[in-house]
Amino acid sequence: MNIFTSKDRLITRLKYPVAVTALYVLIVHIISLVLPKFSFDVEVVTSLLWSACVGMFLGFYEYKESSKSFVVAISLLCANSVFFLLTSHTLGLTVIVALAVGVVLLGNNLDFEYLLITTSLLGVGVGLIFGICDELLQMYVREFTLLIKGRAVLFGILNEVYSAFFGGYFSDLIYTTDCSVATLLNGKITAGVQNVFLSSPKVPQSSVADYLTGKYFVNIFLTFGTLLALFKKTSKRYLFSFLLPCLLSVIFGDNTLLLLFLLFYNPLIFVGYVFVGGVGYFVSALVDIRIGFEKYASLFSLFKYGRSVGYFLLVGFVLAVLMYFVVQIVVAKFDMDNQKYYPKDVRALVKALGGERNIENLENGVLTVRNPNLIDILKVDCEIHQNTVILIDNDYNLLKEYF
Known part of the structure; x- marks a missing residue:
């Protein structure tokens, strides 16, 4: 299983789980709008659904057997369920992907019965270990959050990373506890920037600008800029797995699945x-x-709480444009859809031949190059005739798999 090669990238195995999970979360949010009293723990079911989907699809891609892929899904669900029973919250989506890759690789050489027993026990064991260690991790996260108190920009950066990997605990500390702000409002001490805001939404405190407004820029404008930059490129292979998380981020303010898609x-x-x-x-x-x-931080919240949005829209537009060009530059320089990653011996041979750009064609035992003067004849055994190069059989066979 390769992460970066264009033919067998991990994202191609995750695109259906991303699309299915995003569709589920969209439906739940729509139901919540229609039925305001509808109460449902979206994060827990999302994580469990993600575990099942990732296990099924990664397992099926690897084994081409539905029974084995079902076993992988069971293993991930066991790990996540045990962890939830111990901690009252679920594993992060990226952690689940890492566990799925490990389980799939472990089961490559196992028969179905051994795979079922081994991965089920592994899932329970991982859930127990993670659950036992979770309290210690949360303690360190809280200490770190207190350490960066007042540094809202650093919070904004780390929050996106943490939520993509581990979930919403880091942001919850900022939004609902004194790790961000604590102030006296209406004769009571109110802790957490979100609670401070909700105590006086018509006259927001300055901490709102520090910790909350930036999330609108991330969820709405950065997502919009990314969508414009990547839509044409992703529309054939990743349409729904990219579009649905974008809609989820902009309309309903939940960008976790978008972050995960971009990461892979x-x-x-x-x-x-x-x-x-x-x-x-x-x-x-x-x-x-x-x-x-x-x-x-969704469009609905913006319409509800947004006042005097002139500067907000101007800054948002500039950030969307900036994000658009950042994506364009990254894709131009490091297009992982088309970039090939070679083993060490292949890289050495390609370098000796003047680099990948110097190689035009490889056919019938003959290599055609752009500039024969770039070939390092001390490092490659070959015969050069103008722009054609005849390689020894070993080198030719090494290259033909990649060119």
Whole structure:
């Protein structure tokens, strides 16, 4: 299983789980709009559904057997369920992907019976270990959050990374506890920037500009810029697995699945998204744009709480344009859909032949190059006739798999 090669990338195995999970979350949010009293723990069921989908699809891609892929899904569900029973929250989506890859690779040489027993026990064991370690992890996360208190830009950057890998605990600390702010409102001490905002939404505190407004820029404008930059490129192979998370992020303010898609589609785009988001947090604090939200920084929350949005829309437009060009530059330089990754011996041979761009064609035992002067004849055994190169059989067979 390869992560980066264009033919067998991990994202091609994740596109259906992303699309299915995003569709489910969209439906739940729509139902919540129609039925305001509808109460449902979206995050828990989303994580469990993601476990099942990732296990099934990764297992089926690898084994081509539905029974074995079902076993992988059971293993992930066991790990996630045990972890939930111990901690009252579920595993992060990227952690589940890592576990799925490990389980699939472990089961490559196992028969069905051994795979069922081994992976089920492994799933329970992993859930127990993670559950036991979770309290310690949360303690360190809380200490770190107190350490960066007041550094809203750093929070904005780290929050996107943490939520993509581990879930919403980091943001919950900022939104609902004194790790961000605690102030006296209406004779009571109110802790957590979200609680402070909801206590006086008509007259937001300055902490709202520091911690909350930037999330609108990330969910709406950065997503829109990314969508414009990648839509044409992804429409054939990843249409629904990219479009649905974008809609989920913009309309309902939940960008976790989009972050996960970007992480595995092109990690550099993910990094760009995170850091441009940090710029959004910095500008919202600098310009003092105070627009908060109740739970999600979505279009609905923007219409509900947005006031005097002139500067907000201007900054959002600039950030969307910036994100668009960041994606374009990354794709131009590091297009992982078309970029090939070679083993070490192949890389050495290609370098000796003047690099990948110097290779035009390889056919019938003959290599055609752009510039024969770039070939290092001390490192490659060959005969050169103008722009054609005759390689020894070993080198030719090594190259023909990749060119």
